[in-house]
Amino acid sequence: MSKLKVAFYNLSGCSGCLLSIINCEDSLLDIFNAANVVSFLMAQSNNREEEQDLAFLDGSVTTDEQEEFLLHLRPRTKKVVALGTCACYGGVQAMENAKGTFERRFEKVYGKTPFTIVKAFESKPVDAVIPVDYYIPGCPIDGDLFLYNYARLLKELPVDMPKTPVCRECKWQENECLLLKNQLCLGPVTAGGCKARCPSHNLPCIGCFGPADEANLTSEFNLLKEKGYNFAEIERKLRLFGGTKFINSFRELWKSPAAKNQKTQLRKG
Amino acid sequence: MKEPKVKHQEIRIPQVARVEGHGNILVEIQKDKVKNVKLNIPEGPRLFETLVIGKTPAEATSIVPRICAICSVSHRYAAIRAFERALGYKVTKETHLLRTLMHYGEMIESHALHAFVLALPDFLNYPSAIAMTDRFAPQVLKALKLKKFGNHIMEITTARYTHGENPTVGGFGKTPTVSELMEIKSEAEKLVPDAEELIELMRTLEYPTAMEDGMVFMCLKPPTDKYGFVGDKVLISTGEEAPIERYLELTNERIVDHSTAKRCRYKERPYVVGAIARINLLGERLRGKAGDAFRRCYSLSWIRNPLYNNLAQAIEILFVLEDIPEIIDELVTHKETLSIKTKIQKPPTLTGKNVGAVEAPRGTLYHYYEITRGLVTGANLVIPTTQNLDAIENHLRIAATNLLNTLQSRPIGKLSAEERIEIERILEMVVRAYDPCISCSVHLVDLSCS
Numbered sequence: 001m002s003k004l005k006v007a008f009y010n011l012s013g014c015s016g017c018l019l020s021i022i023n024c025e026d027s028l029l030d031i032f033n034a035a036n037v038v039s040f041l042m043a044q045s046n047n048r049e050e051e052q053d054l055a056f057l058d059g060s061v062t063t064d065e066q067e068e069f070l071l072h073l074r075p076r077t078k079k080v081v082a083l084g085t086c087a088c089y090g091g092v093q094a095m096e097n098a099k100g101t102f103e104r105r106f107e108k109v110y111g112k113t114p115f116t117i118v119k120a121f122e123s124k125p126v127d128a129v130i131p132v133d134y135y136i137p138g139c140p141i142d143g144d145l146f147l148y149n150y151a152r153l154l155k156e157l158p159v160d161m162p163k164t165p166v167c168r169e170c171k172w173q174e175n176e177c178l179l180l181k182n183q184l185c186l187g188p189v190t191a192g193g194c195k196a197r198c199p200s201h202n203l204p205c206i207g208c209f210g211p212a213d214e215a216n217l218t219s220e221f222n223l224l225k226e227k228g229y230n231f232a233e234i235e236r237k238l239r240l241f242g243g244t245k246f247i248n249s250f251r252e253l254w255k256s257p258a259a260k261n262q263k264t265q266l267r268k269g
Numbered sequence: 270m271k272e273p274k275v276k277h278q279e280i281r282i283p284q285v286a287r288v289e290g291h292g293n294i295l296v297e298i299q300k301d302k303v304k305n306v307k308l309n310i311p312e313g314p315r316l317f318e319t320l321v322i323g324k325t326p327a328e329a330t331s332i333v334p335r336i337c338a339i340c341s342v343s344h345r346y347a348a349i350r351a352f353e354r355a356l357g358y359k360v361t362k363e364t365h366l367l368r369t370l371m372h373y374g375e376m377i378e379s380h381a382l383h384a385f386v387l388a389l390p391d392f393l394n395y396p397s398a399i400a401m402t403d404r405f406a407p408q409v410l411k412a413l414k415l416k417k418f419g420n421h422i423m424e425i426t427t428a429r430y431t432h433g434e435n436p437t438v439g440g441f442g443k444t445p446t447v448s449e450l451m452e453i454k455s456e457a458e459k460l461v462p463d464a465e466e467l468i469e470l471m472r473t474l475e476y477p478t479a480m481e482d483g484m485v486f487m488c489l490k491p492p493t494d495k496y497g498f499v500g501d502k503v504l505i506s507t508g509e510e511a512p513i514e515r516y517l518e519l520t521n522e523r524i525v526d527h528s529t530a531k532r533c534r535y536k537e538r539p540y541v542v543g544a545i546a547r548i549n550l551l552g553e554r555l556r557g558k559a560g561d562a563f564r565r566c567y568s569l570s571w572i573r574n575p576l577y578n579n580l581a582q583a584i585e586i587l588f589v590l591e592d593i594p595e596i597i598d599e600l601v602t603h604k605e606t607l608s609i610k611t612k613i614q615k616p617p618t619l620t621g622k623n624v625g626a627v628e629a630p631r632g633t634l635y636h637y638y639e640i641t642r643g644l645v646t647g648a649n650l651v652i653p654t655t656q657n658l659d660a661i662e663n664h665l666r667i668a669a670t671n672l673l674n675t676l677q678s679r680p681i682g683k684l685s686a687e688e689r690i691e692i693e694r695i696l697e698m699v700v701r702a703y704d705p706c707i708s709c710s711v712h713l714v715d716l717s718c719s
Binding site: 043092109111123 | 317339697
């Protein structure tokens with residue numbers, strides 16, 4: 001059987017997910033030998049853009065050039081995998097999304113200088129531009145989970161990611177719950193896969209793997225409210241890595257009567 | 270077969286490979302003379318300076334490492350230093366030592382990746398380190414072992430290879446155990462011969478000279494007479510010294526239209542930061558085997574040829590490996606109290622402003638924050654690659670001019686495919702030598718929110 005043609009690309013992000021692949025030092029040669037790596041700009045210079053079986057995308061979409069690239073990529077690629085929280089949900093750079101502040105923020109950084117090289121816009125996940133077949137979130141992705149799924153994909157099996165939240169992995173580590181210690185932990189609503197690293201270091205989960213499939217956002221929201229956190233604090237945390245996904249669900253909650261009460265109270269306060 | 274359409278009046282490298290992020294090189298030629306050289310940066314802006322506004326120092330400290338995965342520890346460390354200087358923290362010696370150790374982990378990982386995996390293939394004419402395994406398998410495996418060790422240190426000290434949350438403003442969430450630390454110490458000692466071997470390999474390579482030009486160097490001045498990567502003063506090769514509070518006038522950022530990354534100049538001149546700057550300014554401080562390596566490798570070419578940055582990185586790896594045992598011995602002196610000494614402290618005040626700086630693997634990194642009643646109200650970050658971009662363009666211009674001159678003014682349209690490939694190879698090497706972190710350089714700068 002001939003090797004699958006695989007490509008790795010980086011859009012707007014820190015390149016941490018591609019680096020996490022290069023960080024699999026013990027398996028690096030296997031990663032390259034098990035497939036025909038046709039493009040990996042960060043790791044090799046003999047890249048070719050052609051028909052391919054698998055494309056891994058790291059980073060979010062923030063320029064017209066990237067949009068165009070994706071529209072050309074999709075028809076020549078069998079399966080597209082969004083790699084990391086940026087590609088899956090927009091990443092940290094999407095935390096202010098839907099606030100309508102992009103133009104103003106852009107001007108704050110770059111001033112009014114005409115800036116011609118690319119047209120930039122509010123960061124969006126890959127599936128806002130082209131259909132995505134599989135999602136492997138994480139900021140950055142976990143190397144072990146990548147290797148497991150890379151092997152599956154090369155055998156043309158679907159990606160298999162944890163569906164349960166960080167809390168489950170945290171319990172396996174036998175950590176004392178940080179929420180019970182009154183820390184604003186996003187463990188209950190964040191996708192697992194990180195081995196509950198932060199809570200295991202006495203630090204609350206910041207949500208870097210993005211929303212968990214089985215997250216009960218309402219329950220987390222009410223719990224945090226009971227603990228005395230205000231709406232702004234909770235929203236800020238959920239926005240950090242949740243991208244549009246968390247923000248939309250949160251909007252729904254915000255509209256609920258319980259939230260409205262809180263809003264009024266805050267205003268009075 | 271139809272001739273490919275090549276614009277004869279330019280050399281274009283559409284995407285520089287084996288660097289972090291996206292950049293392309295354009296050399297414009299008019300009447301067989303190099304007219305203009307541009308390192309275009311078309312990265313998507315992520316506007317980090319605006320993302321940290323309205324966040325707590327802890328949240329901002331989690332956000333900024335995401336600027337760049339390769340130097341995420343340095344970003345975190347610079348932010349921590351800025352917040353602590355702004356809010357009046359005094360951290361313990363143990364916290365400082367543990368931070369030095371985590372920073373060393375990043376230095377080894379990043380340098381091993383750049384020098385041996387990304388840059389070395391150029392010198393040996395390979396497309397990648399993976400391809401090098403046909404003849405250089407032991408060396409590639411040694412480089413990967415070093416890189417893995419750097420990652421291991423970061424995992425133990427910061428909780429993850431990349432974007433580890435453990436180091437925070439005021440201390441650490443959890444302290445590594447004594448046995449974890451001792452294991453790091455013994456592994457560092459074991460890896461010294463590998464680092465020496467790789468230095469020797471890099472020392473004996475042939476260094477192209479077409480891009481040579483005098484450079485101005487800048488780096489942080491360590492507080493003691495030891496070599497190091499942290500300080501509150503800046504050393505400049507012109508003999509000047511300045512406190513980091515003057516970072517704005519040292520860096521003078523400006524915007525150019527062909528790049529989403531800003532540009533810096535010191536007194537109207539391009540300047541260079543990174544391993545080559547540190548070795549040029551602080552190399553005499555190196556002791557032990559790293560000191561021997563420095564004396565064996567160093568020559569006056571180092572002040573003109575940016576390609577020696579790769580060798581400088583290799584020497585820094587050796588310095589770090591030799592220093593780790595000392596750091597760990599000091600850390601475990603009072604092992605019973607280590608976790609108490611590194612515990613997160615509370616902020617003395619909630620309002621303040623200041624700058625913090627560390628040497629990232631690729632050069633001086635400044636983070637400046639204003640905090641008002643516990644929330645960030647202003648931020649300004651100046652990134653090493655931003656500082657190096659003008660120097661990179663300068664060296665590209667010189668290389669292109671010299672390389673075309675050696676072709677005895679033959680019209681560029683008549684360059685053979687081999688000549689073109691060779692020119693492109695050397696231009697790419699110039700960019701790569703600086704270890705640019707392109708996506709890192711893009712998103713930061715110049716904002717003070719009122």
